[in-house]
Amino acid sequence: MTKLLANLGHQVTSRLWRLGFASRFFLAIFLYSGTSFRRLQLTLREVFFSGVMSLIIIMVSGLFVGMVLGLQGYDTLQRYGSAEALGILVALSLVRELGPVVAALLFASRAGSAITAEIGLMKATEQLSAMEMMAVNPIARVVAPRFWGGVISMPLLAALFSAMGIFGGYLVGVVLIGVDEGSFWSQMQATVDFREDIVNGIIKSFVFGVIVSWVAVFEGYDAEPTAEGVSGATTRTVVTSSLAILAADFVLTALMFRGV
Amino acid sequence: MNRTALDLWVGFFVAIGLAAVLFLALKVGNLSAASSGETYALQAKFDNIGGLKIRSAIKSSGVVVGRVTNIEYDPANYVAVVSMQMDARYKFPRDTFATINTSGLLGDQFIGFEVGGDSEMLKAGELIKKTQSAVVLEKLISQFMFNQASESKDKK
Numbered sequence: 001m002t003k004l005l006a007n008l009g010h011q012v013t014s015r016l017w018r019l020g021f022a023s024r025f026f027l028a029i030f031l032y033s034g035t036s037f038r039r040l041q042l043t044l045r046e047v048f049f050s051g052v053m054s055l056i057i058i059m060v061s062g063l064f065v066g067m068v069l070g071l072q073g074y075d076t077l078q079r080y081g082s083a084e085a086l087g088i089l090v091a092l093s094l095v096r097e098l099g100p101v102v103a104a105l106l107f108a109s110r111a112g113s114a115i116t117a118e119i120g121l122m123k124a125t126e127q128l129s130a131m132e133m134m135a136v137n138p139i140a141r142v143v144a145p146r147f148w149g150g151v152i153s154m155p156l157l158a159a160l161f162s163a164m165g166i167f168g169g170y171l172v173g174v175v176l177i178g179v180d181e182g183s184f185w186s187q188m189q190a191t192v193d194f195r196e197d198i199v200n201g202i203i204k205s206f207v208f209g210v211i212v213s214w215v216a217v218f219e220g221y222d223a224e225p226t227a228e229g230v231s232g233a234t235t236r237t238v239v240t241s242s243l244a245i246l247a248a249d250f251v252l253t254a255l256m257f258r259g260v
Numbered sequence: 261m262n263r264t265a266l267d268l269w270v271g272f273f274v275a276i277g278l279a280a281v282l283f284l285a286l287k288v289g290n291l292s293a294a295s296s297g298e299t300y301a302l303q304a305k306f307d308n309i310g311g312l313k314i315r316s317a318i319k320s321s322g323v324v325v326g327r328v329t330n331i332e333y334d335p336a337n338y339v340a341v342v343s344m345q346m347d348a349r350y351k352f353p354r355d356t357f358a359t360i361n362t363s364g365l366l367g368d369q370f371i372g373f374e375v376g377g378d379s380e381m382l383k384a385g386e387l388i389k390k391t392q393s394a395v396v397l398e399k400l401i402s403q404f405m406f407n408q409a410s411e412s413k414d415k416k
Contacts, residue, residue, distance in 0.1 A: 044270050052273045091288050156277025163280035166288060185287070193315075194289040202281070 022218045025139075029147050029217070032140035036148050042141070046149025050111035054157060057110055058103055062161035065098055066090060066168025073169070074177055083179050087188035090169030095192060095201045096257065099162030101249050104208035107154060108241040112216035115146050116237040119220025120230035128221075143221060147213045154209025155202050162201065200256045207252060208245050215241040298348035299326070300384035304358045304371070305339045310394025311369045312360055318344055319361075320373040325350045328371065344371070353378035354386075360394035369394060 036043045073089040119142060122128050128138040166188075173179045192198065216237050223233035306312075309331065318326035326346035334341050346352075355376030362369050382388070 045266060047270050047273065048266050051277075052269045055273060055276075095284060095288065153273075156274065156280070159280040159284060160277055163283045166284075188288055192289040194285055196315075198281075198284050198289045 018222070021222065022214075025218050025221065026214055028139050029144050029214075032137055033144040033148060035137075035140040036145040042145040043148050043152070046146045047152055048149075050107070050115065050146070050150050051153030051157065054107055054110045054153070055160070057106055058157045058161050059164050061102065061106055062094075062099075062164030063168040063171075065102060065161075066094065066165030066170075067172045069093060069098075069165065070169040070172030070177075074173055074179065084183035084187055086169070086173045086179050087184040088191045090173070091166055091188045091192050092197065094162045094165040094169075095197050097249070097253070099165065100158045100201055100204040100208055101245060103158040103161040103205065104154065104212060104245045105242055107150075107157060107209075108212045108216075108245065109238050111150060111153070112212045112237050112241055113234045115150070115213070115216040116220040116223070116234045117230060119143065119146070119217060120223035120225075120233050123221065123223060124225040124227070124230055126225075139221075143217045147217050150213030150216065151206070151209040154212065155205045158205030158208075159202065200252075203256075204249065204252050207248060211244050211248060212241045215244060299345045300348055301329070302326075302344045302346055302382060302384075302386060302388060304342050304344065304388040304391050305334065305337070306342060306358075306360060306391050306393050307339055308360075308393040308396065309340045309342060309369075310360055310362075310396065312342065312371070312394065313369075316368065317370040318346065318373065319370055320350070320352070320375065325373070342371070351381040354380045354382055355390060356382065356388060357390045357392070358388045359392040362395070 069090045070086065073086050074083055077083050077085055077089065119128075122138075122142065128142065131138045131141060170184065174181045174184050219233040219237040219240070223229045312328060312331065314328055314331060316328045317324045318328065326344050328342055329345045330343040332341045332343075333339075352373055353376045355378040357374040357376060359372045359374065360369055361372045376390075
């Protein structure tokens with residue numbers, strides 16, 4: 001019994017310790033992020049690795065999600081004789097929810113895991129310690145550029161996801177099924193508001209970018225410097241950031257779209 | 261610092277990302293004119309606002325001339341007080357008639373302005389005196405049914 005309690009206490013304290021360290025680490029990134037903007041090439045390199053390399057998966061997934069929305073939405077809406085509202089359904093669900101959330105989930109598994117593995121391996125091969133020996137701050141040189149690269153890429157990827165999804169919905173709804181093109185676009189434009197829907201979606205994706213990048217660099221930096229430790233950290237990145245994205249999405253949605 | 265292929269790719273990525281945002285802003289959403297330009301406030305009291313919501317449109321001759329900014333209940337007079345934000349380009353006479361209409365049979369509800377003949381215009385913050393409540397479809401149908409029933413009784 002006491003052993004059980006001691007075990008529980010140990011678990012709780014170690015979780016709390018990690019949470020505290022993660023918060024301090026978050027502040028340290030901001031403190032040392034001067035370098036990543038002064039030497040912009042470092043950050044651009046990370047935008048390339050996490051943003052440009054995720055382009056294909058984001059665009060193709062966006063297209064397919066939009067196409068599925070078009071099919072399913074049409075199937076339900078035509079029962080009520082309002083198939084013209086398909087544009088609204090596709091655009092609102094993508095811009096408000098699916099765009100930011102699914103893009104962030106894909107980004108976490110595509111780019112977040114890669115960042116964790118890279119930093120974790122740098123730690124395991126003692127590159128981070130070597131940098132410290134040379135008086136180079138690894139947070140400024142390695143962590144902050146990767147963090148900002150992710151934060152910059154995420155809103156752009158989410159916007160691309162939504163745009164491709166709407167195109168996919170158009171493809172299925174208008175070209176394939178034959179919903180009237182004029183009402184598809186005009187009803188969409190009449191309902192989707194720039195500030196209420198699109199800007200809120202961009203704010204969401206920005207927050208998700210911060211979450212994914214933070215979790216990824218922290219898990220990498222905190223990884224046990226062994227092969228096993230790095231693989232565990234990579235798994236934790238995907239699990240933790242996916243859960244954090246969904247939880248944050250609920251909070252943000254409750255704040256943004258409450259009852260209006 | 262020299263240009264690299266990497267810069268080109270990042271530039272390409274940022275460009276299509278921004279193009280997607282622009283597409284969403286212009287083609288998908290509406291950069292609503294009423295929210296960006298000069299506006300003035302008006303109020304109106306209704307017995308029943310039906311399904312009117314905040315941000316519902318205010319139309320005159322079918323053109324959007326403003327938006328609903330707030331809906332409150334007046335506990336002294338038991339009526340709904342609707343605050344509206346009107347486009348400053350459009351002025352309306354003081355005897356303008358505000359009605360709550362429905363677009364289509366089951367569509368969104370909006371406030372329609374039927375312009376009167378008064379030479380004085382409504383000033384900012386003023387209350388519209390003549391209003392008509394929302395038509396409740398259920399009431400209308402039940403009235404129709406009752407009329408039908410009484411008519412058929414008369415024939416006998």
